[in-house]
Amino acid sequence: xxxxxxxxxxxxxxxxxxxxxxxxxxxxxxxxxxxxxxxxxxxxxxxxxxxxxxxxxxxxxxxxxxxxxxxxxxxxxxxxxxxxxxxxxxxxxxx
Amino acid sequence: xxxxxxxxxxxxxxxxxxxxxxxxxxxxxxxxxxxxxxxxxxxxxxxxxxxxxxxxxxxxxxxxxxxxxxxxxxxxxxxxxxxxxxxxxxxxxxx
Amino acid sequence: xxxxxxxxxxxxxxxxxxxxxxxxxxxxxxxxxxxxxxxxxxxxxxxxxxxxxxxxxxxxxxxxxxxxxxxxxxxxxxxxxxxxxxxxxxxxxxx
Amino acid sequence: xxxxxxxxxxxxxxxxxxxxxxxxxxxxxxxxxxxxxxxxxxxxxxxxxxxxxxxxxxxxxxxxxxxxxxxxxxxxxxxxxxxxxxxxxxxxxxx
Amino acid sequence: xxxxxxxxxxxxxxxxxxxxxxxxxxxxxxxxxxxxxxxxxxxxxxxxxxxxxxxxxxxxxxxxxxxxxxxxxxxxxxxxxxxxxxxxxxxxxxx
Amino acid sequence: xxxxxxxxxxxxxxxxxxxxxxxxxxxxxxxxxxxxxxxxxxxxxxxxxxxxxxxxxxxxxxxxxxxxxxxxxxxxxxxxxxxxxxxxxxxxxxx
Amino acid sequence: xxxxxxxxxxxxxxxxxxxxxxxxxxxxxxxxxxxxxxxxxxxxxxxxxxxxxxxxxxxxxxxxxxxxxxxxxxxxxxxxxxxxxxxxxxxxxxx
Numbered sequence: 180x181x182x183x184x185x186x187x188x189x190x191x192x193x194x195x196x197x198x199x200x201x202x203x204x205x206x207x208x209x210x211x212x213x214x215x216x217x218x219x220x221x222x223x224x225x226x227x228x229x230x231x232x233x234x235x236x237x238x239x240x241x242x243x244x245x246x247x248x249x250x251x252x253x254x255x256x257x258x259x260x261x262x263x264x265x266x267x268x269x270x271x272x273x274x
Numbered sequence: 275x276x277x278x279x280x281x282x283x284x285x286x287x288x289x290x291x292x293x294x295x296x297x298x299x300x301x302x303x304x305x306x307x308x309x310x311x312x313x314x315x316x317x318x319x320x321x322x323x324x325x326x327x328x329x330x331x332x333x334x335x336x337x338x339x340x341x342x343x344x345x346x347x348x349x350x351x352x353x354x355x356x357x358x359x360x361x362x363x364x365x366x367x368x369x
Numbered sequence: 370x371x372x373x374x375x376x377x378x379x380x381x382x383x384x385x386x387x388x389x390x391x392x393x394x395x396x397x398x399x400x401x402x403x404x405x406x407x408x409x410x411x412x413x414x415x416x417x418x419x420x421x422x423x424x425x426x427x428x429x430x431x432x433x434x435x436x437x438x439x440x441x442x443x444x445x446x447x448x449x450x451x452x453x454x455x456x457x458x459x460x461x462x463x464x
Numbered sequence: 465x466x467x468x469x470x471x472x473x474x475x476x477x478x479x480x481x482x483x484x485x486x487x488x489x490x491x492x493x494x495x496x497x498x499x500x501x502x503x504x505x506x507x508x509x510x511x512x513x514x515x516x517x518x519x520x521x522x523x524x525x526x527x528x529x530x531x532x533x534x535x536x537x538x539x540x541x542x543x544x545x546x547x548x549x550x551x552x553x554x555x556x557x558x559x
Numbered sequence: 560x561x562x563x564x565x566x567x568x569x570x571x572x573x574x575x576x577x578x579x580x581x582x583x584x585x586x587x588x589x590x591x592x593x594x595x596x597x598x599x600x601x602x603x604x605x606x607x608x609x610x611x612x613x614x615x616x617x618x619x620x621x622x623x624x625x626x627x628x629x630x631x632x633x634x635x636x637x638x639x640x641x642x643x644x645x646x647x648x649x650x651x652x653x654x
Numbered sequence: 655x656x657x658x659x660x661x662x663x664x665x666x667x668x669x670x671x672x673x674x675x676x677x678x679x680x681x682x683x684x685x686x687x688x689x690x691x692x693x694x695x696x697x698x699x700x701x702x703x704x705x706x707x708x709x710x711x712x713x714x715x716x717x718x719x720x721x722x723x724x725x726x727x728x729x730x731x732x733x734x735x736x737x738x739x740x741x742x743x744x745x746x747x748x749x
Numbered sequence: 750x751x752x753x754x755x756x757x758x759x760x761x762x763x764x765x766x767x768x769x770x771x772x773x774x775x776x777x778x779x780x781x782x783x784x785x786x787x788x789x790x791x792x793x794x795x796x797x798x799x800x801x802x803x804x805x806x807x808x809x810x811x812x813x814x815x816x817x818x819x820x821x822x823x824x825x826x827x828x829x830x831x832x833x834x835x836x837x838x839x840x841x842x843x844x
Contacts, residue, residue, distance in 0.1 A: 181624065181650040184616055189650065204349040213346050213357075220650075223616065228323045228608045236279050236318065244276065244357070246346065251593050251626065251649055254584040262593075262624070262649045269346055269357045270276040270284065270315075299444040308441050308452075323418045331374055331413065339371065339452070341441065364441055364452045365371040365379065365410075394539040403536050403547075418513045426469050426508065434466065434547070436536065459536055459547045460466040460474065460505075489729040498726050498737075513703045521659055521698065529656065529737070531726065554726055554737045555656040555664065555695075561814065561840040564806055569840065600840075603806065608798045631783050631816065631839055634774040642783075642814070642839045679824040688821050688832075703798045711754055711793065719751065719832070721821065744821055744832045745751040745759065745790075 181255075183262060186225040188237060190216035190245055190268075192252075192259045201272065203244070213244050213269060219260065235265045242272040276350075278357060281320040283332060285311040285340055285363075287347075287354045296367065298339070308339050308364060314355065330360045337367040371445075373452060376415040378427060380406035380435055380458075382442075382449045391462065393434070403434050403459060409450065425455045432462040466540075468547060471510040473522060475501040475530055475553075477537075477544045486557065488529070498529050498554060504545065520550045527557040561635075563642060566605040568617060570596035570625055570648075572632075572639045581652065583624070593624050593649060599640065615645045622652040656730075658737060661700040663712060665691035665720055665743075667727075667734045676747065678719070688719050688744060694735065710740045717747040751825075753832060756795040758807060760786040760815055760838075762822075762829045773814070773842070783814050783839060789830065805835045812842040 181189050193201075193215040205213045218241040224232040237243060250263030276284050288296075288310040300308045313336040319327040332338060345358030371379050383391075383405040395403045408431040414422040427433060440453030466474050478486075478500040490498045503526040509517040522528060535548030561569050573581075573595040585593045598621040604612040617623060630643030656664050668676075668690040680688045693716040699707040712718060725738030751759050763785040775783045788811040794802040807813060820833030 180653050182653050183650045184645065184648050187649060202350055213348060225321070226605070226613060227325045229325075230607045230609075230611050230613045231325050233321060233325045244346075244348070251624075253593060253624070255582055265279065268279050269282060270278045273275050273277050297445055308443060320416070322420045324420075326420050328416060328420045339441075339443070360374065363374050364377060365373045368370050368372050392540055403538060415511070417515045419515075421515050423511060423515045434536075434538070455469065458469050459472060460468045463465050463467050487730055498728060510701070512705045514705075516705050518701060518705045529726075529728070550659065553659050554662060555658045558655050558657050560843050562843050563840045564835065564838050567839060606795070606803060610797045610799075610801050610803045631814075633783060633814070635772055677825055688823060700796070702800045704800075706800050708796060708800045719821075719823070740754065743754050744757060745753045748750050748752050 181220055181260070181262070183220055183222040185222045186235060186265050187222045187262055188218055188235065188265055188268070189220040190243060190250075190261045190263065191219050192216045192261055201242075203272070205244075214247050214261075215242065215272070216245055216261065217242055221265075225265070237265060237268055237271060242274070244269045244272060276315055276355075276357070278315055278317040280317045281330060281360050282317045282357055283313055283330065283360055283363070284315040285338060285345075285356045285358065286314050287311045287356055296337075298367070300339075309342050309356075310337065310367070311340055311356065312337055316360075320360070332360060332363055332366060337369070339364045339367060371410055371450075371452070373410055373412040375412045376425060376455050377412045377452055378408055378425065378455055378458070379410040380433060380440075380451045380453065381409050382406045382451055391432075393462070395434075404437050404451075405432065405462070406435055406451065407432055411455075415455070427455060427458055427461060432464070434459045434462060466505055466545070466547070468505055468507040470507045471520060471550050472507045472547055473503055473520065473550055473553065474505040475528060475535075475546050475548065476504050477501045477546055486527075488557070490529075499532050499546075500527065500557070501530055501546065502527055506550075510550070522550060522553055522556060527559070529554045529557060561600055561640075561642070563600055563602040565602045566615060566645050567602045567642055568598055568615065568645055568648065569600040570623060570630075570641045570643065571599050572596045572641055581622075583652070585624075594627050594641075595622070595652070596625060596641065597622055601645075605645070617645060617648055617651060622654070624649045624652060656695055656735070656737070658695055658697040660697045661710060661740050662697045662737055663693055663710065663740055663743065664695040665718060665725075665736045665738065666694050667691045667736055676717075678747070680719075689722050689736075690717065690747070691720060691736065692717055696740075700740070712740060712743055712746060717749070719744045719747060751790055751830070751832070753790055753792040755792045756805060756835050757792045757832055758788055758805065758835055758838065759790040760813060760820075760831045760833065761789050762786045762831055775814075784817050784831075785812065785842070786815055786831065787812055791835075795835070807835060807838055807841060812844070814839045814842060 250261040319329040345356040414424040440451040535546040630641040699709040725736040820831040
C-alpha cells in the first residue's frame with residue numbers, strides 16, 4: 180500500500196457509475212475540476228512553521244469531494260487513485 | 275450533507291428571483307463577480323501557523339455576499355451550491 | 370445592512386459633485402485609481418498569524434481616499450458602495 | 465489634511481526647480497523612478513505578524529528620496545502629493 | 560557518496576523493468592510526472608522559521624513515488640539518481 | 655548625505671579604472687550584473703516579523719560585490735551611487 | 750578574499766578535467782544545471798524570522814554539487830568562482 184508523505188492523502192476515484200448514485204452533479208467545465216472519491220490513506224499531518232505536526236482532518240474511509248487539479252493520478256491493479264494534498268479536498272460527504 | 279474542510283464553507287446560491295428581492299444590485303462586469311447566497315455548512319476553521327484552529331466568522335443560515343471566483347460549483351437535487359473559502363465571502367447581509 | 374468579513378470595510382463612493390468640494394484632485398490615469406468615500410461599516414478586524422484579531426484603523430463615518438482596484442462595487446437603493454480590504458484605504462481625510 | 469493608514473506616508477513632491485538645488489541627479493530612465501520630496505504625514509506604523517505596531521522610521525519634515533512606482537499621486541490646492549508605503553522610501557536626505 | 564543538504568534526498572530511479580513488477584502504473588501524461596525509486600541518502604532535515612531542524616519523514620531504503628519535476632538528475636557509475644526535496648516525494652510504497 | 659531606510663545601503667560604484675586594480679573580473683553577461691563598490695551609508699537594519707531590528711552585516715567603508723539589479727542609481731557631485739537592499743550585496747572583498 | 754553575506758557561499762567551479770575524475774555525470778540539458786565545485790568561503794548564516802542566525806551546513810573545503818542557476822559567476826586570477834545561496838547547493842560529495 181501507499182503511505183502518503185506529510186499532508187498528502189491517497190484517494191480512490193469513484194467510477195462514473197458510483198458518482199451518479201450520490202446525487203451530486205459536478206460540472207465538466209468547473210475551474211477546479213471537482214470529483215468524488217474515498218480516502219484510502221492519509222499522511223502523518225501538516226508540518227507547521229514551528230515544527231509541530233497537525234494531524235489531517237480527513238480519515239481513511241471518508242467519502243470526499245476533491246479537486247484533481249494539484250493531484251497525481253496513478254493506477255494500481257486496475258483501480259484509479261489520486262495522491263493529493265488535504266487542502267485540495269473541498270468537503271467530506273456525510274450520509 | 276457536505277462537511278467543508280478547514281476554512282471552507284458551502285453556500286446555496288440565490289436564484290435570480292430571490293436576488294431581486296434583496297435590493298442589492300450586483301454588476302455583471304465586476305472583477306470579483308459577487309453573488310448572494312445562504313451559508314449551508316462551515317468547516318472547523320482556519321489552521322494558523324502555530325497549529326491552532328480559528329473558528330470561522332460566518333455561521334449556518336447567514337445571508338452573504340460572496341465572490342464566485344475561487345469557489346467550486348456543484349448541484350445537489352437541482353439546487354446550485356458553491357464551496358469556497360471564508361475569505362471569498364465579502365460581507366454578511368444583516369436584516 | 371452589510372457587515373463586512375474580517376479586514377474588509379464597506380465604503381460609500383462620493384459622487385462627482387461631492388468630490389469637487391473636497392479640493393482633492395484625483396488623476397484619471399493613476400495606476401491605483403484612488404477615489405473618495407465614506408466608511409459605512411467595518412469588519413471585526415484582521416486575523417494575525419497567531420489567531421489574534423487586530424481591530425481596523427478606520428471607523429464608521431471616516432472620510433477616506435481608497436483604491437478601487439481590489440474592491441467589489443455593488444448598488445443598494447441607487448447608491449454605489451464598494452467592499453474592500455482596509456489595506457486598500459490609502460488615507461483618512463481629516464477636516 | 466490626510467492621515468495615512470498603517471505604514472503609508474504622504475510626501476510632497478519637489479518641483480523641478482527645488483530638485484536642481486539639492487545637487488542630486490536622478491536618472492530619467494531608472495527602473496524604480498526615484499524622486500525627491502518632503503514627508504507631510506505618516507501612518508501609525510507597520511502591523512507585524514503578532515499584531516504589534518512598529519512606528520515608522522521617517523517623520524514629518526524629513527527630506528526623502530522615494531520611488532514613485534507603488535505610490536498614488538493626488539493634487540490638493542495645486543500641490544502634487546504622493547501616498548506611498550514607507551518601504552518605497554529609499555533614503556532620508558540629511559543636511 | 561552524496562550527502563544531500565537540508566530537506567533534500569537522493570533517490571535511485573527504478574528501471575522500467577523494476578517498475579513493471581510493483582504493479583503501479585504511472586501515466587506518461589501526468590502533470591507531476593511521478594516515478595518510482597529508492598531513497599539512497601537523506602539530508603539533516605528542514606530548517607523551520609525559528610531555526611529548529613525537523614528530521615525528514617523518509618529514510619534510507621524507503622521505496623517511494625516521487626515527482627521528477629523539481630529534481631536534478633545525475634548519473635554515477637551508470638545508475639541514474641535524482642536529488643530532490645522531500646516535499647516532491649508523494650508517498651512511501653509499503654510492502 | 656543620504657541615510658538609507660531599514661535594510662538599505664548606499665554604495666559608491668567603482669570606476670572602470672578602480673575595478674581593474676582589484677583583479678576581480680565581472681562578466682558583462684552575468685544574470686545578476688555584479689559590480690564592485692564601497693559602502694557609504696547603512697540603514698538601521700532589517701525589521702523582523704516580531705518587530706525587532708537586526709543590524710546589517712556590512713558597515714561603512716566595506717568594499718563589496720553587489721548586484722545592481724534591484725538598486726536605484728543616482729548621481730551626487732559627479733559620483734555615481736546606488737541605493738540597494740543589503741540582500742543585493744553578494745560579498746565583502748577582504749584585503 | 751571574498752567574505753559572502755548571510756547565507757551565501759563562494760564556490761570554485763571544477764574544471765572539465767577535474768569533473769571527469771569524480772565519476773559523476775551531469776546532464777547538459779538538466780533544468781537546474783548542476784555543477785561540481787569546492788566551497789572556498791561561507792557567510793555567517795541564514796537570518797531567521799526571529800532574528801537568530803543559523804550557521805550554514807556546508808563548510809570551507811566541502812566538495813559540492815550545486816545549481817548554477819541563481820548564482821553569480823566571477824573570475825579572480827584566472828579561476829572561475831560562483832557566489833550562490835546555500836539553498837542552491839544540492840549535496841556534499843563525500844569521499
